[in-house]
Amino acid sequence: MSEAAVDMPPRKSELADPVLIRARGITRRFGPGLPALDAVTLDIRQGEILGLVGESGSGKSTLGRILLGLIAASEGSVTFDDMPMPPLRPTEAQIVFQDALGALNPRRTIGQSIALPLVNAGWSRERRADRISELLQSVGLSPSDAARYPHQFSGGQCQRIVIARALALGPRFLFLDEPVSALDVSVQAQILNLLARVQAEAGLTFLFVSHDLEVVRHFCDRTAVLYRGQLMETGPADELYDAPRHPYTRALRASVLNGGGLPELVPETPGSDAAPGGCRFAARCPKVRPICLIERPPERPVGPDHTTACHALTD
Amino acid sequence: MCALRSLPSPQTKSPAPAAGVEVTGLNISLPGPRGRSAIVRDLSLSCAPGEVLAIVGESGSGKSLTSLAISGLLPEGAHVTGSVRLGGRELTTLSERKWRDLRGREVAMIFQNPRGSLHPMLPVGRQLIEVLRLHRRTRRVEARAEAVKLLTRLGLPDPQNLMLRVPHQLSGGMCQRIALAMALAGRPRLLLADEPTTALDAAVQVEVLRLLAETVAEERIPMILVTHDLAVVEAVADKVLVLYAGEMREYGPVSSVLQRPRHPYTVALTASGPSAAHRRGRLPQIDGTPPAPWDRPPGCSFAPRCANASPICQTELAETGNAHRLRCHNPAEAAHV
Ligand SMILES: Nc1ncnc2c1ncn2[C@@H]1O[C@H](COP(=O)(O)OP(=O)(O)OP(=O)(O)O)[C@@H](O)[C@H]1O
Ligand SMILES: Nc1ncnc2c1ncn2[C@@H]1O[C@H](COP(=O)(O)OP(=O)(O)OP(=O)(O)O)[C@@H](O)[C@H]1O
Ligand SMILES: [Mg+2]
């Protein structure tokens, strides 16, 4: 079950690379109150792994679902390959969730589960069988595993099966919504090695959600940081880890557990959440200014291919 | 300093001083595809008041079942032998009625799947207020104010509005913190937390861990924390139990087990995380998977994946050590990692 591939050469995502998914001013409301996503503008470049981090409830899953066309945005537009986006076809984009066991039908063998997208796409029985064997092998399982049921596999193996199913129709884009969060470190390493290999082999594009900044730095080319529906910072993954600029990214970075006790955190500035027009992080921001409460900071470049939205970083 | 204060003080008289948990020779078996098979075998552990014991191990190693056994919530069909004692009381033989009385009030469990512990159709605020009223015998307005305080402390935005929503309208991490607030509301004497911060981002994780650690210290209660994150173990736990295929492999103080791991499995675990050293390279991984409970090999069940394995590992299991216990014939040198 060893990952055959050796070290991947460091990839680089360039500003000039063609854009696969272009999201402009995406807002999503689920009712009264502040929107779950607030005018998010983001490019996902062909062949890159874009990391998406942010606290729980910040809108990561919602953004991914909108990019896949699974739910509609309240405002804004998404294009895929420069085409305005109807719901994406399964041959183009797939999703992998954190809860792998929950994503598999317990009454179907895993062969049947993997076959489903192929059946829907009109594949013949023989082609399906070949494809299933090939997929199982590519994720480090054996073709004979096709006859077994989900509960007979470990969490890490279930995640491999879900990845195999996601790859069945050869999609170009995968939305990986915390695919390794539920796995222990050793299995996490297996899955990340597997994903890195299939990504490199097929030149796939990933949007990868994780809470683990170290995993994101390791695995991703670029990182985007969401806070309560607003994009705070976007830039090269190692820069966001080694030299974060936005006060929120800095707070996240300072929270990474590093073998000591619990780190001290930035003090929570008392006061209400910002007014709808302002920066959502203002209420917790150590660098807050009066303007932050009333006017949302625009995104500005702070380095090559690195932007942040913060009034305090303008001078 | 962060903006955390101690838990809102309860209206009821202060509960009895907490006792430690003592698990001895615990075996759990469940019906499986090849008949009944032993899932957790010969497990012993202890956790004193004010202490945090972490349980780590690969998915399927029996971490959740162990904590379910301690909280009397094992799935139907489970057989348990051995003993689980809380203070002087034996818990494995408790009737379901006694358990209902104990659970929530004395023994609180935070589940791996937080949605599962919330009623799907009721607004989460109502659920939390009910629990607060039940345990603290306060009036609704006071319970509501306490609920808001608790949720604010857990870093949830706009708690007033949030309390009106039902679970499916909340993200997983939000449900997790509501379930945590409900567990703490009863001021339990023993806390079991199964992956309580898996769904949380780094900053909120620190807040939640701090809240748990403070609760354990202030209330002098034992806490058993199931996690797969060794950084979490290092940050908050006093002791750690490394499980592999339902059996203890290494057990002792965190400073000893994680700083100087001896079992090859623990050594591999501590080396598996991403670090700056191998950025973008292939991560070190342990090849293969643990055996299914029904075809565990004799001897050491890690042997088939172990670089140090020798013939004796295929036939018997050795246990050594006292404060730092180890089951391995060929441990790693006690070098500092
Ligand atoms: N169907 C829904 N109805 C109402 N509100 C919703 C719905 N789905 C999501 N939300 C709200 O939208 C916000 C963003 O949720 P989302 O699930 O995208 O967060 P997330 O960043 O993925 O969080 P997590 O890290 O916990 O998975 C949350 O406030 C959530 O309560
Ligand atoms: N209700 C059940 N019926 C039958 N087998 C079960 C049941 N619950 C768990 N098991 C089996 O018991 C073993 C241990 O499961 P457990 O949930 O304790 O693992 P875990 O260490 O918590 O894993 P994870 O990290 O994935 O949560 C697994 O092999 C699992 O398949
Ligand atoms: Mg999510």
Ligand SMILES: [Mg+2]
């Ligand atoms: Mg579990």
